[in-house]
Amino acid sequence: MPHLAFPNTNCEEFRCSTHCSVRPLAICGELSPEEHQEFERLAQHVRYAPKEPLFSEDEVSDSVFSLIEGIARLYKLLPDGRRQIIGFALPGDFLGMAPTPRYSFSADAIGTVVTCRFFKGPFNRFIENKPHMLMRMNEFATRELGQAQDQMLLLGRRSAEEKVAAFLVSWRDRLARVEGVTKTVTLPMGRQDIADFLGLTIETVSRTFTKLEREKLIVIVPDGVRVLDPKRFDALAAA
Amino acid sequence: MPHLAFPNTNCEEFRCSTHCSVRPLAICGELSPEEHQEFERLAQHVRYAPKEPLFSEDEVSDSVFSLIEGIARLYKLLPDGRRQIIGFALPGDFLGMAPTPRYSFSADAIGTVVTCRFFKGPFNRFIENKPHMLMRMNEFATRELGQAQDQMLLLGRRSAEEKVAAFLVSWRDRLARVEGVTKTVTLPMGRQDIADFLGLTIETVSRTFTKLEREKLIVIVPDGVRVLDPKRFDALAAA
DNA sequence: CGAGTCCTTGAATGTAATCAAAGGTCGTGG
DNA sequence: CCACGACCTTTGATTACATTCAAGGACTCG
Structure with missing residues (x-):
């Protein structure tokens, strides 16, 4: 049996269906039971220790994440080390979409964090013929964009x-x-x-x-x- | 015949198919000829004079816009009048998506501007069963979000x-x-x-x-x- | 108990804001 | 064609807010 990044990946207590109290808030919150079962098979449940990175800016982005437990900080760095945190992710938030093939920011766990991780290939194949899922992703992106715009007002004025x-x-x-x-x-x-x-x-x-x-x-x-x-x-x- | 906001709405020179040099860049850039023809029937082509508003923050958002010509400023205001411009929209940009039923920012023309305007009802019915269109909207939203995040870094640091x-x-x-x-x-x-x-x-x-x-x-x-x-x-x- | 980390407070400095005024540009009308 | 007014931009002097530099205090964990 191959070594897995997180040994409990297939353990019952980590299956979304039983574990995920935030599912109604999450990207997968409106999937039908059958769809959700299929979706779950694509997911890897991963646990991160405090301060551990989920992914880093400029890394090739092979995965997207749905945050289940804990809080993550999302940030960008300037070459000289100045840091701007662009957001804090809560359970239910969806992470890792980027306008390029690389992550456009870094994310790491603040306390202990648990995510559902999806590789982009299977994830994209899953969503590409599911309009309601695509619309939900649009909602999520639009909500995040609204938050970003509020933050610009805050930072600038x-x-x-x-x-x-x-x-x-x-x-x-x-x-x-x-x-x-x-x-x-x-x-x-x-x-x-x-x-x-x-x-x-x-x-x-x-x-x-x-x-x-x-x-x-x-x-x-x-x-x-x-x-x-x-x-x-x-x-x-x-x- | 009812009065139209812009009398040339049905005039040949304003049809996207003949007029829209930015179509490849726009939200409708990957529609098939048949789809595009249907899409066009939903569009109202509207011209704005310099400084004229396209829409204002807190207004009920009944429309979305694809910018065809000219440049618009997008901004938010604080009660005391402080203003933060959250972006400048160029031809090809898609405007008006909001996380609530009201616009979350204001937009007005800098020079003369021409847009394709779509009422939300027909627009949503058009896209809801077109996964490739939904994916394009996702791309647009993701790109905008990336720009917003760059701007947060700029404003904060x-x-x-x-x-x-x-x-x-x-x-x-x-x-x-x-x-x-x-x-x-x-x-x-x-x-x-x-x-x-x-x-x-x-x-x-x-x-x-x-x-x-x-x-x-x-x-x-x-x-x-x-x-x-x-x-x-x-x-x-x-x- | 001690080391390390994080948070708070104080004093001096600096960057951008504010207040004030002059200089340009454009369009209109004499 | 030039003169006038409106509006926008530039420049200068002063102020203020947040930063920087410095040190002390609190809490956690081995």
Whole structure:
């Protein structure tokens, strides 16, 4: 038996049908039972340790991924090492589409991550005669594009304080889709990641958190923040 | 006979088949002759005067557009009037897809613009059983997303000088797709548009152009610039 | 308990923004 | 044809916000 990248690939506990609580949110969420069974046979379930890369910019892109568990950071680097995080991927997100034959950005696990991995060849053959699947991919791409455009507005035209507030609000709302609504917003990524997402330095992010706390808008707790005044907070984020 | 938004809608000189030099680049570029004929019957050809809006953010989005002639600016506004241009659309570009039932940004003509306009209902019925068309839309969305991600890197992590240089290089390359390669890069948009695209002020853009000219990298000419030292210039843009 | 990592705070610096004004260009009408 | 006005761009002086440089504090894990 050949060695597999992840030995549990065929283990029952990793089959989407039994395991995948995020399936309704995922790319495969609207497949019929039969289609889904076929789709599953194309999937490799892969687990990544914290900080482990899923793929890297400029690598030949042979696979696409559906994120099942955990959170990934997606980023681009300049030659001198400056980094821009272009997004955080949550369970249900679909990764790896690129306008060229190589990945246009890098992705790595923040905590532990589990993905469904699909090789592009079989994946493309599967979708090419399934209009509803193609339409779902269009929805996903359009939603991501909308997020990217919001982020351009944030990066180009908002102050540090507005950036941090808008980030916390949109992160809280995205988490709500997978975890449900909570008072406390958990932040699995570090300050440096937030800084690289918002186009700031780590010091400015830290100072801004402190400032928002002094202004009684949030309380900083381990691994996150609690929002004290959602009304005033949303207003600052929308500003 | 009912009044039409554009009286020449059915005029021969505006039919895509005879008029559309950019068709190979456009969303409809790979339709068979029969399909294209059907597609054309759904299209309204519309002309816009300089500065005229194609559509506005938050408006109910009933149409999508294929840009045939001219250049459009796409932008988002903050409540206080700060503006971020999220892109410039060229002939062949496809506009108006949104993650919600309303447009997520505004678009208006820079010079004179001509579009193919499609109402969403008929458009969606046309594409829903045409996998190759859906795949083409995916390509378009993926390409746009890639551009948006490049722009995030630019907005978040590049200096004013790098922003301007990178903008000129990518604009030159995009123009080459529709106009062919030239020494002079024409800039149909004004300095304020460039500033709002790069997340700068008009003064900083102006100063940076002047600086690049002093450094003998470009010459500023009416409605554009000439690149003097493409090698050094590309290096600065990539930096 | 100590090493390492991450986060916070302080002081000085620098890049781009803001405020202000002059210079160009274009189109219109005298 | 020139003069005027509107609009856009350039340049200069000052300010402000975020960065950089530096150091101390907190938490985790072996």
